[in-house]
Amino acid sequence: MNKIIAFSGKGGVGKTTSLVLCLKYIIDNRKAKDLLVIDSDPDANVADVIGEEIKFCDTIGGKMKLLKDKIQGFKVSPNTPKNQLIESDVFSCLIEMDEFDLLEMGRQEGEGCYCFINDVLKKVIDSLSKNYDITLLDSPAGLEHFARKTGRDVTDLVIVTDPSKMGIHTMKRILEITDELQLKFENIWILGNRFPDDLKVVLDEEVQKMKKENVKLLGFISNNDEISKINLMDGNLLELSKDNPSYQQAKDIFAKII
Template sequence: MLKVAISGKGGVGKTTLAAILAYLFARDGYSVTAIDCDSSINLPSALGVKDVKPLSELREIIEQRVKGPFGIFRYNPKVDDVFENYSAINDFGVRVLVLGTIKKGGEGCFCPENAFLRAILRHAIFRDDVLILDMEAGIEHLGRGTAKGVDVLIAVVEPGTRAIETLGRIEKLAADLEIKKIGVVVNKYIDSPKVAELIGSISHPILGIIPYNQCFIQADLENLPPYRLCDLKPFEEIKKNLLRLGKQK
């Protein structure tokens, strides 16, 4: 089943896209798991669920599962029960998890929390669900082994010169992690010749273009999931193109 990671700079609309794609896949009968991998936790509320405990805070369980005798770490701790017990199911059946903070270089990369969280991601990759990962701007903390299980990396960009710079960084990270397929979603689109020229310069497949729309701000102000208020036609197109790209060899 399709495994998707969504990346882009902060505020570009990754979480909105992740939530609406999860909604559309679940509506169409797929089993869906959505994981918030961003340190600023927004995906649960965008999917209409509350009080999902970050898995990085399960300190006692992490100690029990990861640390073996003589201080040796287990690379593949048992996590399937944690996956079931510390997730929430929203009102249309999407399983929602919050990863929490993965430590990065200089903070002690190889630590129990990282081993545990990466085991969670590996477990998610091998489940027979559509998997949607709402990533931070960087995707390097996926780890190479987990990243190989990602079918498509979606780069969300806004129309502007910095979009190309952001896309370049995402391309490099994807190459380092051996992710083969990148699809681009242009968000907050405003029709103009310069924007059209910019989009025309993107070499990767354009999965879809989402016009600038105040409804996303309104949904946030009313604390409603965006799929309750906003036009879903652009997202339907993205979903269709995403499935097509995911099936390509």
């Protein structure tokens, strides 16, 4: 299996939460031998949710800042290709956890370099992910990375939405952009997070109205107090109890992808 699953959607709808529930499902059920999580959100969300503290210098943003300082201070030979330097730095950012490897994007400092770094990052993601059975990608809230085609090699795009007009609007925008840029995903999955039972039909209808063969409703994860509590108390979402109803739902829905 070689799957790259990206989680996207409006800010705050539950992308990181869904990704970590998916990660828990994969770990608990031994669905992958080699597992990589890439947190491309500059606010370093995944680490927060699993109770890990990652220093800025261990993120890609941090390494890039160091590299920039070195280049500006003429501590790097001008003949060394920048791409090569960036690539080796990205590899050195891999954080090895017990059950998976984690790559944290971190903040990007300085104007202008984002596009270039993003480009290199995309190449690195492509080559890195080949070494893993499953790669989970937490995407930033914005749509700019889609515009740069960083999602090209993603096999499954999961668009998360909460029961809000804005969440559904962003979901539609992401779909429009994937069409405009002709991005190819094997599957596009719509995941409804925190929908009360009586509103599930609304999302179901929205998906049906689209009449797109590769866009399918993945299912729903209910609002859950234990999830809120873990978040508020700085706990580890991977330690959510196995009989938690939202985790049960997550297991059922992610079994459709993996």
